[in-house]
Amino acid sequence: KEWIEVSGGKTFDLPLEVRMEDFSYSVMLQPGANKVKTVFNSSFLYSLKKFYKKHVTKEEEKMEAPTKKVILDNINLVIEPSKSYLVLGPPQSGKTSLLRAISGHVKPSKRARQNKNQSIEGKILYNGKLLEEGGEEFFIENAVEYIDQLDRHAPRLTVEETFEFAYQCKAGGTLLREKHWLENEKQVEVVEK
Structure with a gap:
């Protein structure tokens, strides 16, 4: 078996197979959070207009409930060693989130599951191991990087x-x-x- 040795004697088995099973990732968006900034709505006059409406005319803005945005929905894939892959898709289709999940930046850990603003389900396996199961000797950053x-x-x-x-x-x-x-x-x- 080949392996990578890094500082502190940590090792990682090569070749590496990455497997995603029923992986889903969604976030709760606050109203206006994904609003595109323009010259108008980022100007001082726009802020002044909002202040005037709220404090002088006592107009209240409609409070919208947060909406759920599904970024990755039930993804199943296998990335085999020694093969190249190309990820294509339109803007905001989840390409970056998929790559970040594969590289260990979006983890389905207990702490992430308790976060009310995001929902992560499913498994990501590296050579058949979950990231949490790897212990101290399992550093995904030594094999996969985004x-x-x-x-x-x-x-x-x-x-x-x-x-x-x-x-x-x-x-x-x-x-x-x-x-x-x-x-x-x-x-x-x-x-x-």
């Missing part, structure tokens, strides 16, 4: 390794191979002159 669009680097990587990883993800090649090819091209130009 990096969002802001390209924050993993603190365990050097700067060069971070750039190499980002280049591999975005361009599909290796930066070192490209550098080597460019250096050879420069040498050929020098010899030809």
Whole structure:
């Protein structure tokens, strides 16, 4: 068996299979929480108008009840080792939430289940183990990582390794191979002159 050794002697078995079983994720949205900011509703005059309505004319805003938004609904999938997967979908279809769940950022733990603003059901198994069952030696971050669009680097990587990883993800090649090819091209130009 292959494994990754990280600081403190923690290990993780490779290859890794991720399995989601009946996974659902929903959140309670407060009224106006997903309202798109515009120049008008984010201006000082809009705030002044709301203040005037509330305090001077004593108009009360209609209080709407929070609504439930289902983000992931009964997802069943298997991510097998040594295969590439592509997640496609329209905006706000749950792509990021799915990737965050796979990488361990959305966990169906006891604490998350007690949270009144979100509902998480189902299981995510890593090599047949639940994340909570792994104990101290089970760090999913050592095998699966989600990096969002802001390209924050993993603190365990050097700067060069971070750039190499980002280049591999975005361009599909290796930066070192490209550098080597460019250096050879420069040498050929020098010899030809």
